Amino acid sequence: MSDTVMVQFRLPPGPETLAAAAERLGLPVSALDAAYGVVPTDPADRLFTVMVRSEFASQAAARLHGGDPAEGVFSNPRIEPFGP
Amino acid sequence: MARTPKRVAADLGDHAPRRLIIECKPAQVAAMAMAPAAAVPRDLAAIVKEAGATLDTGFAPVLLPAVAGQDPMEPGFDTSTRFDVSAAPGDATMLLVADGDAAAAEALAKRPEVVQVFADLPIEPCLICPGSPPLGNAADVANLLCTRVMQERGLNGLGVLLAIVDTGINKNHLASLGITPAMDVGRSWTPAAGMTPFDAPVGHGTMCAFDALIGAPRATLLDIQLLRSGAGAFTAFLSDAVRAFDHLRRIMEAPRRPGETRSLVVNNSWGMFHPSWDFPPGDPRNYSDNPNHPFNRAVAALEAAGADILFAAGNCGSDCPDGRCQGVTNRTIYGANGHPSVLTVAGVDTTKKRVGYSSKGPGRLSVNKPDIAGYTHFAGSGVYAADGGTSAACPVVAGVVAAARTKKPFLPGNPSASPHAMRELIRSTAEDLGAAGFDHDTGYGVVNGCAVADRVVPQIIVPPIDICRRFPDLCRRPVPIDFCRRYPQLCNPVPGPVPGPIPGPIPGPVPAPIPGPIPGPRPLPGLGDAEAGEASLEQILAAMWQMGYEDARRDAAAAPAPQRRAGGCACGGGD
Numbered sequence: 304m305s306d307t308v309m310v311q312f313r314l315p316p317g318p319e320t321l322a323a324a325a326e327r328l329g330l331p332v333s334a335l336d337a338a339y340g341v342v343p344t345d346p347a348d349r350l351f352t353v354m355v356r357s358e359f360a361s362q363a364a365a366r367l368h369g370g371d372p373a374e375g376v377f378s379n380p381r382i383e384p385f386g387p
Numbered sequence: 388m389a390r391t392p393k394r395v396a397a398d399l400g401d402h403a404p405r406r407l408i409i410e411c412k413p414a415q416v417a418a419m420a421m422a423p424a425a426a427v428p429r430d431l432a433a434i435v436k437e438a439g440a441t442l443d444t445g446f447a448p449v450l451l452p453a454v455a456g457q458d459p460m461e462p463g464f465d466t467s468t469r470f471d472v473s474a475a476p477g478d479a480t481m482l483l484v485a486d487g488d489a490a491a492a493e494a495l496a497k498r499p500e501v502v503q504v505f506a507d508l509p510i511e512p513c514l515i516c517p518g519s520p521p522l523g524n525a526a527d528v529a530n531l532l533c534t535r536v537m538q539e540r541g542l543n544g545l546g547v548l549l550a551i552v553d554t555g556i557n558k559n560h561l562a563s564l565g566i567t568p569a570m571d572v573g574r575s576w577t578p579a580a581g582m583t584p585f586d587a588p589v590g591h592g593t594m595c596a597f598d599a600l601i602g603a604p605r606a607t608l609l610d611i612q613l614l615r616s617g618a619g620a621f622t623a624f625l626s627d628a629v630r631a632f633d634h635l636r637r638i639m640e641a642p643r644r645p646g647e648t649r650s651l652v653v654n655n656s657w658g659m660f661h662p663s664w665d666f667p668p669g670d671p672r673n674y675s676d677n678p679n680h681p682f683n684r685a686v687a688a689l690e691a692a693g694a695d696i697l698f699a700a701g702n703c704g705s706d707c708p709d710g711r712c713q714g715v716t717n718r719t720i721y722g723a724n725g726h727p728s729v730l731t732v733a734g735v736d737t738t739k740k741r742v743g744y745s746s747k748g749p750g751r752l753s754v755n756k757p758d759i760a761g762y763t764h765f766a767g768s769g770v771y772a773a774d775g776g777t778s779a780a781c782p783v784v785a786g787v788v789a790a791a792r793t794k795k796p797f798l799p800g801n802p803s804a805s806p807h808a809m810r811e812l813i814r815s816t817a818e819d820l821g822a823a824g825f826d827h828d829t830g831y832g833v834v835n836g837c838a839v840a841d842r843v844v845p846q847i848i849v850p851p852i853d854i855c856r857r858f859p860d861l862c863r864r865p866v867p868i869d870f871c872r873r874y875p876q877l878c879n880p881v882p883g884p885v886p887g888p889i890p891g892p893i894p895g896p897v898p899a900p901i902p903g904p905i906p907g908p909r910p911l912p913g914l915g916d917a918e919a920g921e922a923s924l925e926q927i928l929a930a931m932w933q934m935g936y937e938d939a940r941r942d943a944a945a946a947p948a949p950q951r952r953a954g955g956c957a958c959g960g961g962d
Contacts, residue, residue, distance in 0.1 A: 309626045311681040339626065342633050344681045345688040352629050352681045373679040378672045379626050380664035383711070384554060384591040384614055384657045385699045387517070387775035 307336050307354040309379040310363050313371065314349055324353050329366040334359040348373075406507035407440060407492055409483045410451065412500050427483055431500065438494035440487030453478035514743040515736045516707035521766040521773035523737030525601055528762045531737060532602050532787060533836035540844040542790040542836075544603025546648040548574070548638070549789045551782070552631060552655045554621040555587020555612040556596045564769065568600055568608050575610040576634045578627055584610040589770055591621060595656050595782040597768035602786025602836065603793075606652075611635070614657060625674065625682045632685040639692035648796035651694040654785040656778035658701055658724045660711040665721070668751075675721040676751045683723055683752065690728035693797045695806050697785045698724040699777035700733045700757040706743030709776075718751060725750020725757075730788070730810050733829050734763035734780035739820055741828050745777055748827030758810065759784055759817055760829040784834045788813060795843050816842055858929045 312327055324341050325332040336354035344350045350373055355363050360376055367374040411431055427435075427448055435442045452474040457464055473479065480502055487495070492504045515522060529535075537543065548571065555577075558570060575584035587593070587610070596608060613631045616623035635653060643649045659665060659675065668676040677683065690696055703712035703719035712719065725731050725748070734745040742764055750756030761780030764773045788809060795812075798804040816839050817832035825831055 309629075309681060311679075311684070339630070342630050343636075343688075344629055344633070345684045346636075347688065347691070348684075350681075350684055352626070354626060372671060373684065376672055377677075377680050378666045378674045379624050380659050380674055381617075381622055381624055382614070382628065382657050382659060383622050384778055385702050385709075385776045385781075386591040386594065386656065386778040387771045387773060 306357050307339075307379075308357055308360045308363075309352060309377045310355045310360075310367075310375070311344060311350055311352045311377055312367055312374045314351055316349070319343070319351060321353075324351065327366075328353075328355070328363045330355065330359050330363060334363075404441075404486045404488045404491075406443075407485050407487050407495070408505040408507045409435065409440075409485060409495055410502040410505070411481045411483060412502055431481075431483065434498055434500055435483065435485050435487075435495065438487065438491045438498070440485040440491040440495065443484040443486065446484040449482040450474065451480045451482050453480065514706055515740070515764045515775075516743045517702075517709060517775075519764065519773070521775075522764055523762075524766040525597075525768075525774075527737045528598075528765055528767070528783060529601050531739075531762055532783070532834065533840065534602060534790075537602070537787075537790050537836045537840045538604075540794070540840050540846075542793050542840055542843060544600075544606030544786070544789040545793050546646055546650070546796070547603065547606045547789045547792045548609055548647070548651045549599055549603060549606035549785065550609040550611050550635060550651060550653045551592055551596045551599065552611040552613050552628075552635075552653060553592030553595050553657065554590045554614040555582070555592045556585050556608065556610045557587055557589040557593045558585040560589045560593050560768075560770070561597060561600075564597070566597065566600060566604075568596070569605065570608050570610070572610075574638055575612075576631055577610075577612045578616040578623070578630070582612055582615060584612070587612055587615065591656070591770070591778065594768040594770040594774050595654060595778060597770075598774055598779050599654055599782035599786040599789070601767075601783060603652075603789035605793075606786070606789045607647075609635075609638075625680075629681050629685050632682070632689050635694060636685075636689045636692050639689070639694055648792060649693070649799075650789070650792035650797045652785050652789045652792065653689070653694050653696045654782045655697065655723070655729075656699045656776070656781045658699065659721045660701075660703065660709065661713050661715060662721070663713075677722075678752055680722065683726060686723045686726050687728050690806050693799060693806060695785075695788050695792070695797075695809050696726075696729040697781050697788065698726070698729050698731055699781040700724060700731050700748075701746035702744045702776050702778075703746045704742070704744040705747065708744055716746075718749060719746045720748060720750040720756050722751060725752050727753040728806070730759055730784065730813060731757040731830070732777060732781040732784050733757040733760040734775075734777045735760045735820065735829060735833050736764050737762055739818075739833055741821070742775075745780070745828075748830075755825060755830075756827070757830040758814055759831055760820065760833045762833070784813070787834050787836050787839060790836070791839050791843050812839065812842060 310328065312324070314323055314327060317323065319341050321332050321335050321337060321341060325335055334356050339354040342352045344352045364376045427442060432442055452472050455471045457468070457471060484507055495501050496504045561568065570585050572584045577584060592610070592612070592614070600606065611631050611634070613627055614621045614623050616627035635651065639651055662675060665674045666672040674680045674682065686696060701719050701721070701724055702709040703716050705716040708714070708716050720731060723729065731750060734742045736742055741760070748754070748756040761783035763777065763780040763783070764775040767774035767779070791809065791812065795804060797806070802808060813834060814831040816835050817830070818835045819832040820829045
């Protein structure tokens with residue numbers, strides 16, 4: 304997980320596959336974490352999330368830059384329980 | 388006994404008045420010993436006033452025995468009694484309390500009647516901090532939540548899905564405590580193959596499940612093992628949380644199953660501890676302050692689908708933060724933990740005092756955070772010495788939400804049953820703590836199960852109506868049958884033998900609650916429209932009784948007279 308970054312983007316109506324995601328981001332399918340897949344974050348707004356290999360992060364960011372603030376590369380911080 | 392040199396035993400420093408303890412000499416104490424409950428002797432009161440201090444007349448003087456340590460070198464030294472104590476009038480002193488500044492304290496200390504002047508220091512209960520022993524137990528929490536009243540009214544979580552998004556639940560540990568909740572394995576979620584719902588190692592998630600079940604013992608648990616996503620210790624990344632919330636949203640969007648209320652309550656007792664784990668605010672990749680971050684969008688989407696989402700506020704409270712906060716205690720309710728579409732839960736102990744580590748608001752995504760406080764740091768699940776952190780407070784509140792959903796289920800398209808309405812219900816029924824109204828320590832206050840029950844399943848209390856005592860004439864004549872037909876809700880619904888003439892009160896209260904306003908098709912005799920609103924219920928009932936009597940008399944003139952029984956009430960279906 305530490306060598307991938309979280310990328311959120313919009314897909315037009317249609318298939319919600321790794322191939323569609325890769326095409327949207329201008330990346331080869333191999334750049335995406337297949338085990339993670341394409342996860343809807345807000346499907347009503349056609350927003351999806353994939354994990355992209357770090358070396359492709361800037362390429363994906365450049366593809367999404369300047370448009371919707373919901374699209375882009377995002378932080379993926381560690382989370383832990385708040386217990387005792 | 389020898390006395391220590393006289394001085395002002397506290398460097399008061401400034402000129403601000405403060406409370407002083409004044410120790411006075413034995414001569415006055417002798418008088419006090421004769422009447423220990425007496426007020427401060429006048430001469431001493433005058434001395435205090437002359438020094439410029441103000442005596443606290445509400446503080447009854449206290450006799451203080453003299454104490455002197457024994458010299459271990461003296462013959463006859465007794466190791467079992469290291470101090471000589473004497474309450475003899477010549478030895479004991481008297482304590483008074485007054486308000487005065489440093490100058491007044493100095494003046495008092497110079498008086499021959501005064502032995503010593505001390506600062507009267509404020510004391511407070513100890514703050515609960517990480518590592519503090521538990522305060523109270525799960526039974527105390529149940530009492531505080533008013534679970535008895537909730538469950539009497541059917542608020543127990545039946546038919547409600549309660550998702551514990553955490554390290555996983557261990558059902559065997561719960562069973563060892565005599566708890567066997569309903570569990571939905573099929574709709575639970577594990578991050579990787581080889582993991583089994585409800586069979587996780589005993590830990591944080593099991594604690595959260597236990598604490599949620601206090602308020603909602605009949606809820607159906609979903610085990611969402613998010614925090615097993617990371618290798619080794621219980622940890623994960625937000626990308627894993629995006630997957631988990633996608634799973635939960637699909638549950639909400641799936642068709643409702645028989646027996647379920649379509650309500651889903653989601654407990655999240657986790658988060659980010661330090662801003663260094665994130666990009667800084669303002670960076671488009673930031674999470675803590677960015678509503679467009681994928682996980683913050685996922686939270687909004689799940690809430691829009693109808694789920695009630697709760698997040699713990701965090702353990703970076705300024706008084707005694709968790710070590711992982713690394714000393715950062717300002718604005719530590721990060722990202723989804725302070726999302727406007729969730730209930731953010733702070734922690735109070737079972738004395739309703741905020742625990743020292745509970746993160747204070749404002750939130751990063753929403754200013755008015757936390758929303759509510761839940762009980763924490765009590766002896767509960769047995770997973771830890773204390774079910775603590777805002778981790779325990781959150782599921783305690785989640786249980787109450789699930790209980791409320793039993794009778795107030797989520798209904799798509801119904802604003803009064805939306806997650807927003809539920810948040811308003813929880814906030815508006817809270818018991819306010821601290822400063823009046825909302826505050827950044829405990830939000831709107833601590834969760835109040837009794838008030839929630841009263842709001843969701845209001846009880847109509849009907850006082851006993853002593854009609855026959857107030858209007859004995861009415862009970863001496865036959866009661867018209869038509870009265871009971873016209874206003875059946877006022878009559879005893881249980882048919883039984885007709886009693887004889889009742890000169891006294893009707894025994895017992897009215898058993899059935901009046902379901903709503905009594906319809907009044909015409910003005911009540913003796914009560915004009917303007918008077919009806921001011922008449923007592925007994926007067927209104929008596930007037931309606933009279934109406935019914937007149938109706939029956941009119942009907943009797945037009946039809947064969949019905950069977951009449953001697954006196955009493957012939958109400959009910961037995962006729």
